[in-house]
Each structure stands twice: as structure tokens, then as C-alpha cells.
Amino acid sequence: MTGAIFDIRRFSTHDGGGIRTTMFFKGCPLSCVWCHNPEGISAKRRPLHFPGKCIGCGICCGLSVHGGMTREAEGIRLHPEREEDWTALIDACPAGALSWDSRIVTVDEAVEELLKDRAFFKYGGGVTLSGGEPLGQPEFATQVLKRLQAEGVHTAIETSLQAGPEALRMVLPYLYLIYADLKIFDEERHKKYVGASNRNILKNLELLLTSDKRSQTIIRTPLIPEYTADPANIAAISRFLSGIYEDVSYELLNYNPLAEAKYHLVDREFCFKENPGRYSAEQMEAFAGVARENGIKKIIIE
Ligand code: SF4
8 A cells, every 4th residue: 555745744742742743744725825834735746847956057947848947037937738758858967957756655664764764763752643634545544554553653643634534543443632623613614715615624523522532532623824823713603612521631733934935836825925923922921811701721832
């Protein structure tokens, strides 16, 4: 069995307890306008060009049969939508300025790579599956988690819950910590800014928060100015969550302005013309206050 991943990041301290290794699954059924991993949205493998590394030698342009790489007035340009033998072009680049955005790995390869960091897992860390959407490849995710659990590794997942309930049920037995997002409560706004109805997500949240894993679950809302960071949205989410499970853990994630830098790699427009800054401690506390007023007892803020 194989899976498509676009990154493995080591020494992460934000994706669960301790020092963690996070594996990012390729492909996401949602398309949040503020997405922090835009390179992970498309399930299709595509080539990337890193202008900062490119030495302008033109070898790739010479090898292009259908104009996949061209030399323009502003420099070397990638046309990822054109058919080429991209592997040959990537291999020929002497500067490492071309690469695939993802790779296909077997369960054995994934587990072997993740276990290289097991020395660090002894101190409360482990492995987190993220994305993209790990539940988009549920069989592969389950096999990886099962193997890690058998090796005594702490396992966690970060999921949007935009998947069938059977995918969620499949992975749950092999998880010690579940981070699940609920970004926007209003269905129409969710469709507009997240790219799909939230009905499926709400149903899966109900499943999760009534399961035996509910005390190991943290629901998260990333605070995105103009989109999610709205007291009415936080209030509606808080009422919904606490109505299902009164001891639910709810985390408000401060806005992270760093995603903008990745948008030049993919053909997508970032949602802000002027990238806003992070919220202050006082502003974060005000959002937390809204959650508390609407039934949340366990609130986490950075
Ligand atoms: S082969 Fe690599 S370094 Fe040379 S022009 Fe193409 S991308 Fe740039």
C-alpha cells in the first residue's frame, strides 16, 4: 500500500506534546482561502521551481519538449500544466531548483522514515499525521498509525474532518490525540471561504465528541482576520461544541502570517492584499472570553 505525502517535518513542537515528527498528506477536499499549506491542497503531483536556487543555465528549457520550462524576460519560468517528462527535467537540474511537490511512499518506507526520530519520542513526543487531509487516504493512514502504535510511538492527527465517518472510525483506534478543526459555523460562509458545506464536518464532530476518544480530542479554530476571527463565529462554535460535550477542549490558534510566502509556489492567490499581523495577548483573551461565555470550560490559547 502506498500514500502520497508532501513533507516530513522533524522537531516540531506545535503538533502535539513533546518533540514530534509530522508527516503531511497530499490532497485536501477543502480549499480555505487562507490555507497555510497551499502546496498540499491538490492531490495531483506537480513540479515546483525555486527561483532563489535557479542559476539560469537553461538546461531544463533545452530538455522541454512541450514548453514546460521557458526563458522569459523576467527569468526562467515553469508551466506545470504542460506535459513533460518532469522527472528527467528535475534530475537534470544542476542547482536543485526543480523538484516534485510530493512523493509516493509505501507504508514500510513511511514507518521506517518516521522511526528514525524515535530517540526524540521518549520525552513525550511522537508522530503527527497532518496535511492536506490525512483522512483523504484513510487506509494508508491507518496502516501507518497501526505500525507506529505497535512500536510504542505516541500518535496524533490533525484533520479537517472533511471525510466520510467510516474514515474517521478507521483511524480512531490507533490515535492518542486528535486535533480537529471547525473554522466557520455558518454554512454559507463555510462554503464561500472554506470551499464546501460544513455539514459533514459537524456530523463527524458529533461522532468524535460522543466517542471514547472525546477526552483525547482538541477542537481548533484558526483565527483568521475577516474570515473566522469574529465573536459571533466563536460564540456559535462554542455553543455547538459544549452542547455535545460539556468538557470539550477548544483551542483558538492565533493568526500565522507566514503562509503568504508559499503562495508564489502554487497558482493561487493569497486572501490578503496586506498580510495582517498576529493578535495581541489581550485580543486572544477577548476571543477566549467569548468562548467561555458560550459554554467552553477548557479553552486553550497560545
Ligand atoms: S536547469 Fe535548474 S538551474 Fe538551470 S535554468 Fe532550469 S531550473 Fe534553473
